[in-house]
Amino acid sequence: MRHIYRCPLRWSDMDAYGHVNNAIFLRYLEEARIDFTSLRGAESKQGSVVARHEIDYRRQLVHRPTPVDIELWVTEIKAASFTVSYEVKDADAIYVTARTVVVPFDFERQRPRRITEGEREFLQRYTDEAAEEAVAA
Template identity: 40%
Template sequence: MRLSIPEHKKFVHEVVVPIRWGDMDAMGHVNNTIYFRYMEIVRLDWLLSLGRGAAPQGQGPVIVNAFCNFHQELRHPGDVRVRMYVANPGRSSFETYYALSRVDDPDALYASGGAKTVWIDHGLRKSVPLPEELRRLVGEGDDTPAP
């Protein structure tokens, strides 16, 4: 499968993550759970770049569902390029989408996935409105990936 920009999504961030030997399972390829870790790495890096990281005593993001489609096996050694897209800001949530490719095979899609992120007040344990600047960021702009 070739890498393509998802429809109606806005590109927001990209991270390159090394494939560690310990990411592999007994079958000799990256374990399926690690793909979710790669998606988490780019999501947290993006939020931290916005000054909106995890805040266990305040407000912040939680994932309420996540999925991953495995298109090709990832194997050690190598580096994974994880591109993150956002869409559909709501009152307290937005959607994320991820495209995983290898740095040495940039046009091939190895996995794609997504998650719904909800903004919550950790103390109250309930959703709260998205910060306005985050809602604007998720809702505006184009979906062109960084060069």
């Protein structure tokens, strides 16, 4: 299963050339990730930090009144990190593909932590493997 976030475009996202500035895409990915993780609910003093971003810019995205879709899914789950993949797109164009390595973090102790069993179960539902199992059932 994939999560879809409808990301609004803002005038302030544009650069001098009239398209979404490349650096703004990081904020779009963050908004999609926050929307995705909010589906599970918050845990007290628990959260996550980003360890790595990889972004491939495919096409310019210009301002318009309609949102752009960000499709998000989990591609890897390890003991103390997981990888989220994204497509920023419309029905007829992909503007960006990206990956983010996310590390669960204990803010009270100020250190990385392992993924809990509940988190693993939640993340597993958003893998391509889970989607294939649903189709086969």
